Amino acid sequence: MALTLCGIFLLTVSTSYGSDGILRFASYYGDHMVLQRSPESAVLWGYGPEGALVTVVLSGPLKQEATAVVVTDGIWRVTLDPVEAGGPYNVTAATEDSKATLTDVLFGDIWLCGGQSNMYFFLNQVFDASKELALAEKYPHVRIFMAALIESETELEDLVKVEIPWAVPSKSSVSGFSAVCWLFGRYMYDKLQYPIGLVESCWGGTPVEAWSSSRALKQCGLDDELMGPGNNSVLWNAMIHPLLNMTIKGALWYQGEKNANYNQDKYNCSFPVMIDDWRMAFHMGSGGQTAPDFPFGFVQLSTDIKGSKDEGFPNIRWHQTADYGFVPNPRMKRTFMAVALDLPDETSPYGTIHPRDKQDVAHRLTLGARAVAYHEKDVVFQGPFPNEIVYDGFYMNITYDQKVSVTPSYYVFEICCSKTPAQCGPQSQWLPSPILRWGPTTIQLFAAMCSRTEVATAVRYAWRDWPCDFKACPVYSANRTLPAPPFLVHLHPAKGHFQEKL
The missing domain is CATH 2.60.40.10 (Immunoglobulins)
Incomplete structure (x- = not known):
């Protein structure tokens, strides 16, 4: 039936x-x-x-x-x-x-690749696609598999249909395979020099709720809600649950665009809970062979609409980290993240929501995998994040956790003026705070634009759908390879100043 x-x-x-x-x-x-x-x-x-x-x-x-x-x-x-x-x-x-x-x-390492359209995005759609396709045959030990798009109202024991059976890479076999997944596997093979198995199970335009079990959704109060296409749990049932017996090394995830306008405020619960639930289910399904805390990497959302003031994408980026702004963190252990907000593609023939530069995305994921999944020492895989922010009424001084490369900017940093910290929220007026000067690990912002009865009680960075042009955000790691992720910090008064130690 x-x-x-x-x-x-x-x-x-x-x-x-x-x-x-x-x-x-x-x-x-x-x-x-x-x-x-x-x-x-x-x-x-x-x-x-x-x-x-x-x-x-x-x-x-x-x-x-x-x-x-x-x-x-x-x-x-x-x-x-x-x-x-x-x-x-x-x-x-x-x-x-x-x-x-x-x-x-x-025998090698199995990585499961899930999510929505930016994970589904084909290798033949990326920049330099002909070059990427030509390289495929040089990686015969990176094998691919793709589940077909099927939904189910009940948990299935096996896949109903397979889109791409296990295949040795060739121009034709990888052409319609996930670009992010393939490029990650290829880059990891270059480092590891042993076989990599890539299992793609994703579907464009789908919310996190569709990929989550009913028990996971109950933890976030989402178990009784429906939407279509993509009813709660129907992709978990048909495209993830059948894979649970498989022993895997880890998972990669690129999703969140759909939740920018659907249960956005619950994503800081639903996404971390989904990770927890997948880990438990794969561990149990494999008889304890898949690690109970297997490494989970994800792509923080890129961009969609240039000039948009809608805060759906910025809010989801924040919620993807359980509102910490970075991973791993105390709520999301053994996770890693590829920041992608500096990779917009204004002329993408597939729509601006689908940037074609998947090479940088995959490379940034490999850095996280090398550090978190393979315990490689001295791999820088996180962009700069504030350690301390101090405001004296005129200037905002931000100290980062690593050396930074800075390009002056007028609008990417913003401050919120209010009479008390509690009054600063999503509907508050945020004012551009220009970069005045910077040092090896510090940035000073001009922050004296509040009225006489107000003070700057919060500061945020890159809190826009499209915060900067291609690889042109203000703050990067010292070698300019990793962009600083967005942050939102509410400041608290101490010793006559407003400050926050993070």
Whole structure:
């Protein structure tokens, strides 16, 4: 049984995948795939005749034979011993009467790529697409897989449809694959020099609620709300839940545009809770093989409308960090973020909401992954963020947590004037605060524009949909590779000054 909602096919009952009794692997196993390398163990599962004994054999650089398991309720499942990165291997599942074999299997790191249209954005749409496509065949150990776009009102045990089966990269195979996901995998392979498996499961124009389980939404008071297309949990049910048995290294996420005008004020809850819930579910689904705190990287929203005064995008950028302004933070541990607000694309043929520079986005994600997921020392992966802000009635002095490269700007910093800090909110008047001077780690703003009865009680940075032109924001890391993320700080009086230590 099925129904159609707003033109989208919506499954209403779970499919009985193993009812035909044929021995086979689940939908997302296939020739050319990547399985998670040691120290984690890969999980293999599939369907077979009820009560049959299934033995899984791994053959290649080393041979491994798993203990036979019994098919129960039409399903068999085996957890391999840990296997070091490399290959190729053949994986065979066999009963007395039949067998199913996967060929050219590699062991490496599996990264799941999710979100909406900027993650779905194809490699053939980026700047220098022909060059990127030509490079694909030089990375035969970076393998790709893509789930098809399906919704379901119930949690499915397996994918209903596969858009791109596991494939060795070529111009044609990566052309319609996620650019951010592919480029991340390619850049990480350059660093790691062992196989990378990329699993894409994303859908344009979808809110975070569609990718969240009902138990996660309940924590944010969102479990009873519907919207279409993209009802609560329908993509979690059909495109994430079926993957839970897979052992993965980590996840990448590019989403939030849809929530700029839908449950915007709840995103500081719904997004961190979704991460928590995915971590728990993948850990449980893989029998404890996927880490309970697996690394989670995301792209902070880029831009949409130049000159817009709407604060939807700035607010979502802030909420993406659980209102801390940076990650990792106490609420969002083992996360990393690629700031993208300095990468606008005014002439994008796909709409300004879809910038074509996905190379810088992916590169910034790899810096976070190297530091957070792979524990690489001395990798700078965060842009400058304030340590302390002091206001004396005339000047605002900002001290950053690292050396900065500064370009003078009149309008990107703003202050809010009010009689008390409590009066400064979203509807307050924010006034441009120009940069006067700067040092290796400091910036001084002119902040004497408040009236005699008011003081500057808050300061914010880059709080606009489109705060600057391409790679031309005022504050970057010392080598100008990483932009400072936006921030919003309410100041509190101390010793005759307004200040905040962060």
